[in-house]
Amino acid sequence: MRTIGDWLHLHQRQRPAKEALVGVDGRRTYGELAERSWALGRGLRSLGAQPGSHIGVLAANTVYNAEMFFSIAASGGVYVAYNWRWTELELAEGIEETGAGIILVEEQFLPLLEGALEIYGRTHDQLPTVIVQGAQTDNLRQGSGPLLDPTTLDSPLCIIYTGGSTGKSKGVVLSHRAAVANAFNELVDCQLGSRPHERGLIVTPLFHSAGLLCWLVAHFVGGATSVLAPKFDAESLVDWVGREKITNTFMIPNMMRKMMDNGVLADPVFRQNLRALHTGAGLLRMPDKELFAEMLPGTDLYYRYGLTEAGPMVTRLRPEDMFDPEVDGSIGQEYFMAEVQLQDPDGRPTPVGDLGEICVRGPSLMTGYYGRPEQTAEALQDGWLRTGDVATQNDRGYYFFRDRLKEMIKTGGENVYAAEVEQALHMHPAVLEAAVVGVPDLKWDEEVRAAIVLRSEVAATQEELSTFLRTQLAGYKIPKQMVFLQPEELPRSAAGKLRKATLKQNLGWTSPDPAARTTKSETF
Structure with missing residues (x-):
């Protein structure tokens, strides 16, 4: 060498x-x-x-x-x-x-x-x-x-x-x-x-x-x-x-x-x-x-x-x-x-x-x-x-990424891996990008939420995406709230990685105060 x-x-x-x-x-x-x-x-x-x-x-x-x-x-x-x-x-x-x-x-x-x-x-x-x-x-x-x-x-x-x-x-x-x-x-x-x-x-x-x-x-x-x-x-x-x-x-x-x-x-x-x-x-x-x-x-x-x-x-x-x-x-x-x-x-x-x-x-x-x-x-x-x-690893030696340890969401006593929910969302034909985060919650410790970017000239609603996710995931993993963004509204690092902390700040998702919550129908 x-x-x-x-x-x-x-x-x-x-x-x-x-x-x-x-x-x-x-x-x-x-x-x-x-x-x-x-x-x-x-x-x-x-x-x-x-x-x-x-x-x-x-x-x-x-x-x-x-x-x-x-x-x-x-x-x-x-x-x-x-x-x-x-x-x-x-x-x-x-x-x-x-x-x-x-x-x-x-x-x-x-x-x-x-x-x-x-x-x-x-x-x-x-x-x-x-x-x-x-x-x-x-x-x-x-x-x-x-x-x-x-x-x-x-x-x-x-x-x-x-x-x-x-x-x-x-x-x-x-x-x-x-x-x-x-x-x-x-x-x-x-x-x-x-x-x-x-x-x-x-x-x-x-x-x-x-x-x-x-x-x-x-x-x-x-x-x-x-x-x-x-x-x-x-x-x-x-x-x-x-x-x-x-x-x-x-x-x-x-x-x-x-x-x-x-x-x-x-x-x-x-x-x-x-x-x-x-x-x-x-x-x-x-x-x-x-x-x-x-x-x-x-x-x-x-x-x-x-x-x-x-x-x-x-x-x-x-x-x-x-x-x-x-x-x-x-x-x-x-x-x-x-x-x-x-x-x-x-x-x-x-x-x-x-x-x-x-x-x-x-x-x-x-x-x-x-x-x-x-x-x-x-x-x-x-x-x-x-x-x-x-x-996780399967019996053929292939690895399946689940999440960053620091980004695991704890909701109602259950662990939710954001990457798993994001992968499921990406299977929907209308979804171009998806970012799933945990938001402080007074009742559940954290609430699962998602920011979605749709493909051009394609429409989808939270209800439609939630219905799709129910065929893929347990109910507690499905985001309680979704917002729909433009691609440029997802903050990224110089390497193109999503900055979830910045995203949560931008959306006002950093407080457990119910008054600070974004409504489910809000679109950015």
Whole structure:
């Protein structure tokens, strides 16, 4: 197994003329990427960067950002991915927590960084060295030829912040070993980056593990081409896929549903080029899959489950699984280099069919949460990562996600898993998106409620949906109240994950006071 720096050397020798990176800001072959990374790595060392030094990056999905990642790896430093959607205060907190002595910033985000450093400077005498995209970065490059890689497989490679959908974001430290092991999982189990002429489109931000590790690093290790799209929208997606002959990409399920609902995925450009589409971080049920197969009959469909702390991938459904009715709604089986076990609160394996917490171990796991030893010890126990997700397993080894432990709803003494109710709602042909939450209730402790987005030009009522759910679920699991929203009214994180706490606040669903309740017929 090689470090990222070792892979730079290998590709520079074996495929120097092959295209490695494409973006709105240019193109780089593997030979150019290696030379530029080595030259900037020397410049970072001249600024005082040592093996293990934290170097912050504030940039979008661009060739510049990807080059910074590989340059920092070549220098022996640690790439700290800052979220450009943060506020100035959040960015200041991230800089303080990670202690980055150098920050590389894309020009468009310089005002955000300057505002954050103004806040940071109120309590610190010394500010980080800031290097701006363009002349400052180019002037920092020094020399030519290979740079000695000072890292080992267990050296820290990057710090990526969690999505923070259930609490404050935490910085996850991942090693070179973890990143490369995850890439091997992708190459072996999903053929991602391993096929001839593979060109993967990255639409998820590089400050999240999906974009950085599952696409950029996996394609890099496989010697394939990464195409970086700075934003996701239907028009630009069609353009990228057609112009760059994209063979694979990733979309979360709500992106897929929107593009199928408005007919964009039926555009001939996808049939002509796209050979695989990967999805995850949400629900995908048989009606969605059948519509996808109708629009793109020659495109393989993969579903994957993971989390940043796992490096990130844990389980996957491959194309041959997708239309098997026995595993519809499953998150699949474990990856090649991941071992999964469902455990009870005491760490004992649960029997087949019983609920248990998803626990995973293997070489792609995080080293820990940066600067948070207590939370690291809570998450990593006896070599297992306790994910905080609840699932069941069938006798064929397929896992079925039920919910986050923190999002389980307790109503009238019964446990209701929001994901189970959401999956049932997604089986109704009128439902495009569904979010189920527990709301404080004076009588039942919590009341099950749902926010629904309907497909375009399709109508449905709460009574109709409740009647449908009664054929799928026990009565106590059926939402007492439903509201109907527009797609843009579902608050999401930068990774596209639904923010349920924000949704509850927006709807006034945070109080047990009956006077604060939303009426059942209200539509937003």
